[in-house]
Amino acid sequence: MNPHPDLTPDVIRGIGWLYLLLFAMNIFWTVRSYKRQESVGRLAAWAMYTVMLGVVGVAHVTVQSGSEQFLIRMPVWFKTLIDAGAKPQYYFALSIALFAAVVWLREQLVKPTVSWLILNGMVLFMTLSMTDYDFRQIVGKPDNVPIVSMLFIVAFFTWLYFKRAVDNDQRIAAGKPLFEQEDNEKVLVWPDLVYTEMICMVILTAILVAWGIVLQAPLEEPASASRTPNPSKAPWYFLGLQEMLVYYDPWMAGVVLPSMILVGLMALPYIDFNKKGNGYYTFNERKFSVLTFMFGFLPLWIGLIILGTFLRGPNWNFFGIYELWDVHKLVVLNNVNLSEYFWTWMGQPLPVAEAGSSKFLQIVMILKREWLGLVLVAGYLGALPMVMAGTIFRKFFMRMGFIRYMVFANLVLFMACLPIKMVLRWAFNLKYIVAIPEWFFNI
Amino acid sequence: MTLGDYIRDSQIWKSIFRHPAPYDRRNRVVVMLTNFFLHLHPVSVKKQGIALSYTWCMGGITFFLFLVETVTGVLLMFYYRPTLEHAFNDILALRDVTTLGIMREIHRWGAHAMVITVWLHMYRVFLTGSYKPPREFNWVVGVLLLVLTLLLSFTGYLLPWDQLAIWAITVGSNMARATPFLGHEGPGAQILNLGGYDLITNASDARFILLGGRFVGEATLNRFYILHCVAIPLVVAGLIAIHFWRVRKDGGISQPL
Ligand code: HEM
Numbered sequence: 262m263n264p265h266p267d268l269t270p271d272v273i274r275g276i277g278w279l280y281l282l283l284f285a286m287n288i289f290w291t292v293r294s295y296k297r298q299e300s301v302g303r304l305a306a307w308a309m310y311t312v313m314l315g316v317v318g319v320a321h322v323t324v325q326s327g328s329e330q331f332l333i334r335m336p337v338w339f340k341t342l343i344d345a346g347a348k349p350q351y352y353f354a355l356s357i358a359l360f361a362a363v364v365w366l367r368e369q370l371v372k373p374t375v376s377w378l379i380l381n382g383m384v385l386f387m388t389l390s391m392t393d394y395d396f397r398q399i400v401g402k403p404d405n406v407p408i409v410s411m412l413f414i415v416a417f418f419t420w421l422y423f424k425r426a427v428d429n430d431q432r433i434a435a436g437k438p439l440f441e442q443e444d445n446e447k448v449l450v451w452p453d454l455v456y457t458e459m460i461c462m463v464i465l466t467a468i469l470v471a472w473g474i475v476l477q478a479p480l481e482e483p484a485s486a487s488r489t490p491n492p493s494k495a496p497w498y499f500l501g502l503q504e505m506l507v508y509y510d511p512w513m514a515g516v517v518l519p520s521m522i523l524v525g526l527m528a529l530p531y532i533d534f535n536k537k538g539n540g541y542y543t544f545n546e547r548k549f550s551v552l553t554f555m556f557g558f559l560p561l562w563i564g565l566i567i568l569g570t571f572l573r574g575p576n577w578n579f580f581g582i583y584e585l586w587d588v589h590k591l592v593v594l595n596n597v598n599l600s601e602y603f604w605t606w607m608g609q610p611l612p613v614a615e616a617g618s619s620k621f622l623q624i625v626m627i628l629k630r631e632w633l634g635l636v637l638v639a640g641y642l643g644a645l646p647m648v649m650a651g652t653i654f655r656k657f658f659m660r661m662g663f664i665r666y667m668v669f670a671n672l673v674l675f676m677a678c679l680p681i682k683m684v685l686r687w688a689f690n691l692k693y694i695v696a697i698p699e700w701f702f703n704i
Numbered sequence: 705m706t707l708g709d710y711i712r713d714s715q716i717w718k719s720i721f722r723h724p725a726p727y728d729r730r731n732r733v734v735v736m737l738t739n740f741f742l743h744l745h746p747v748s749v750k751k752q753g754i755a756l757s758y759t760w761c762m763g764g765i766t767f768f769l770f771l772v773e774t775v776t777g778v779l780l781m782f783y784y785r786p787t788l789e790h791a792f793n794d795i796l797a798l799r800d801v802t803t804l805g806i807m808r809e810i811h812r813w814g815a816h817a818m819v820i821t822v823w824l825h826m827y828r829v830f831l832t833g834s835y836k837p838p839r840e841f842n843w844v845v846g847v848l849l850l851v852l853t854l855l856l857s858f859t860g861y862l863l864p865w866d867q868l869a870i871w872a873i874t875v876g877s878n879m880a881r882a883t884p885f886l887g888h889e890g891p892g893a894q895i896l897n898l899g900g901y902d903l904i905t906n907a908s909d910a911r912f913i914l915l916g917g918r919f920v921g922e923a924t925l926n927r928f929y930i931l932h933c934v935a936i937p938l939v940v941a942g943l944i945a946i947h948f949w950r951v952r953k954d955g956g957i958s959q960p961l
């Protein structure tokens with residue numbers, strides 16, 4: 262049974278407006294299809310789809326109190342399926358798969374019809390999901406609305422990039438001038454740029470004012486140091502970092518890794534020695550740098566923000582998008598340190614210094630206990646770059662020189678250490694590779 | 705003579721705008737050179753360099769949002785008092801009784817939007833390879849602007865002094881406690897002691913400095929208020945000036961060589 266007060270006429274009408282938005286979008290598309298003299302079959306299909314959206318939309322918008330007869334809901338079996346599979350590892354795997362698919366299929370993706378179908382799919386999915394109470398609760402929080410739109414906006418600009426990059430890559434392959442080089446004479450800033458800026462400002466102001474009228478800024482209960490909300494979340498743009506806390510201790514997730522992100526960003530222009538791709542869109546001419554940057558920006562940064570905002574509920578447990586945020590949800594946490602694995606495998610108890618032994622002996626025993634993890638970490642940051650210099654990054658090493666290469670390799674390894682630890686956690690319940698809580702030094 | 709011509713012919717108008725309206729080519733050049741606000745731009749640019757599908761206009765939009773935040777922020781400062789006694793109630797009043805209380809909405813949504821647009825701007829600068837020589841340094845300036853934009857947003861988040869505010873800041877600033885060497889729960893902090901006294905305690909570490917106390921309290925509110933309304937905006941304004949100047953000096957918006 263659904264424990265919630267269900268769809269009120271207001272909500273149904275709201276959903277109706279989403280259908281009407283789709284309706285309007287597809288009117289445009291049908292007209293476009295007509296103007297381009299596409300085949301009759303296609304045209305008819307678009308027209309029928311559009312009319313259907315219009316009918317459904319009007320039926321929703323004109324709904325009277327209580328009547329739900331026209332309502333199309335997200336099917337329950339689908340919701341159950343999604344919620345049952347709600348685990349961070351699936352989410353992460355899915356986001357990586359999506360990213361890979363976008364890159365792999367970029368040439369198909371940028372075809373107008375394909376992109377249009379995907380956009381329709383996304384909006385339809387949102388619209389149908391809005392019939393679910395729990396989904397509405399999370400997505401409709403005023404502070405979360407910008408994040409939903411961010412999802413669409415980032416998807417749009419990624420698409421736009423691939424559209425222009427694929428175009429240029431084909432031009433380069435055919436030996437033709439770049440898109441940016443065609444029709445590129447000088448124009449006067451007044452009026453060509455000044456007017457664009459002016460129009461941008463007017464539109465933005467209108468958007469902000471409308472947004473401010475429709476959506477009230479959130480204000481909760483007055484601050485109270487004694488009542489901790491559950492979940493307690495950082496501001497949304499830091500939720501990717503907060504998500505890292507699941508896998509790393511605060512000194513890593515909150516200090517070292519964010520610092521490395523910033524250092525890495527600032528170092529980027531001095532590391533990327535590829536002269537090509539300066540001032541135009543291309544993918545083929547700079548695959549490695551684009552893939553690395555996108556991997557950091559899309560699945561890791563944006564992806565984890567989405568995860569932290571919409572999928573992390575009370576006690577930072579993972580919830581499906583249609584799942585009730587139940588404070589009592591129990592998730593068995595049974596994580597084990599590498600040193601525990603190791604000494605159990607050796608059939609020995611964890612080394613501990615006897616009570617009252619000297620400080621020196623205590624240190625030695627701690628190092629003995631954790632030696633494997635320490636060696637692994639040292640090898641990861643110290644030896645692995647050298648190995649890679651001789652193998653996969655051989656060309657990079659030759660071009661960059663020692664210092665530049667070491668900086669580059671370490672930055673890449675720091676970026677990789679997040680997914681690596683995630684996978685280790687999911688596959689082996691690994692808690693810490695190095696666990697020295699005595700010194701607050703857990704990795 | 706029409707009214708418009710009359711106005712444009714007056715001594716007052718001519719003292720402000722030193723040339724005729726930009727209807728012909730010559731005056732379209734002159735307007736860019738003689739107007740303080742417009743002289744940020746060059747006189748002429750490559751057509752593809754300013755195409756919306758090339759720059760996404762994201763740098764410009766970010767700048768515009770910064771201006772919106774400044775204006776609405778100053779208006780809010782007339783009303784809001786950063787003390788435990790008043791902060792929450794002032795925000796409440798902005799919502800319920802104040803004329804133009806919508807300034808708070810615009811300020812908040814504008815801040816969210818600015819965070820998103822600054823990311824997108826970085827994304828496009830990366831994707832067009834515009835950080836490559838000769839623009840490396842401007843990219844670095846940009847990264848600083850990105851950090852400061854996030855910090856602006858973060859410090860502002862506390863000011864409404866509701867549950868959302870103090871717990872978000874508590875969660876966010878708890879990290880500082882674990883700073884290596886400088887946080888009292890960070891690795892290496894134990895080494896920093898003099899004759900048996902710890903130098904780094906919960907009353908002297910990085911988090912304490914950030915919050916002005918051991919937990920998020922009145923001193924924090926004061927600190928964040930000043931950072932949010934004075935210190936960070938000043939630095940951002942300075943860096944934006946450098947950023948724009950460098951865009952020009954590095955040869956304008958990037959284009960294929
Ligand atoms: C408050 C934040 C920022 C503002 C107001 C700002 C503003 C601008 C503007 C107006 C331009 C002109 C071209 C355009 O609009 O795309 C520009 C260019 C540029 N920005 Fe930013 N920016 C900001 C942050 C950043 C960040 C975060 C980065 C990178 C990490 C960055 C790197 C650059 C570079 C390299 C250029 C030259 C691009 C080219 O020539 O194509 N900026 N910026």
